[in-house]
Amino acid sequence: MEERLQKVLANAGVASRRKCEELITAGKVMVNGEVVSELGVKADPTKDIITVSGKAIKKEAKVYIMFNKPKGVITSVSDPQGRSVVTDYLKEIKERLYPVGRLDYDSEGLLLMTNDGDLAHKLMHPSHHVPKTYHATVERVPHGNALEKLQNGIKLEDGVTAPAEVEYHDIDPEKKFATISITIHEGRNRQVRRMFDAIHHPVTRLKRISFGGLVLGNLQRGKNRRLTAEEVSKLMESVAEVAIVPGTATAETAED
Known part of the structure; x- marks a missing residue:
């Protein structure tokens, strides 16, 4: 794909x-034997011969x-404050990797x-509606009608959420928490x-x-592991049907 x-x-x-x-404008880059000195030119690294x-x-x-963060x-x-980052756990991998979306510090x-x-x-773009499932441990046990509000869409300061799929996963016998x-x-x-x-049930673990x-x-x-070819294929299939229109909105960076 050209970039x-x-x-x-x-x-x-x-x-x-x-x-x-700067290297391009200085005329030090060639694509298929021709010098490229203007920005904006695209190339396909899998097909074109590019030299510097x-x-x-x-x-x-x-x-x-x-990766299980x-x-x-x-x-x-990287982090300017020197805190631990996800790539600290992937040092054995030579390629430069980047996270798809985000999990916040406490998640x-x-x-x-x-x-x-x-x-x-494509995975982060809202047009694809990529499903993300969480186990949220919350204070006390929410009643069924409270969960229905989440299922139907609930009003937040930035608008009403889309319908969610919600069900009980685990309930503390003493009713102090539920997952x-x-x-x-x-x-x-x-x-x-x-x-x-x-719904007044703060998350204690996500x-x-x-x-x-x-x-x-x-x-x-x-720990981390490489995806299988089948898993990669499924990811690509999940975002193949909807074309992204340039200039349309992109997803938020922190998803939880």
Whole structure:
């Protein structure tokens, strides 16, 4: 797939995107034997021969990783405050990976990591309504009519939520807490927590157990594994039917 040349170079590890733009305007980049000195040119790194100062860039293989993010880890590739980030747990993987969407600092569970920018963008775009399922442990036990409000859509400060799939997963015998399984198809900022706040049952623990057909299963906290070819195919199929119109809204960055 064709992408802007500076992005292709940055993804190949040549330099930062801004530095790659400088290399292009300086006439140091060639595509299929021709010098490219203007920004905006696109290239396909899987088909085109791209060189920088006479050296061919490496063609990075697409990598898809399921990671079980622990609580207290930042969903980012770096943190100016020096806190633990998700890529700290993926140092054995040579390719540069980026998280698809986010789990906030206090949340845990399934996080998809990849260097496939096109698939990541489609999975995060609201037009595809990618399902995300969480186990939310909340204070006390919500009555059935409270859960019905979540199922039907509940008013938050940024609008009414889309209908959710909600059911009891576990209930404390002393009724001090309950774990609710909730599936949403949106990606608003801290959405699940705000939904339960709205019915007066604050979340004390939040774990994502599935995303777009992927299931966390028994993958241990802090561990990762590569997706199977079948899992990657299913992800691609799930976002293949809806075409994204340039300029349309994108999903929020923090999904829970």
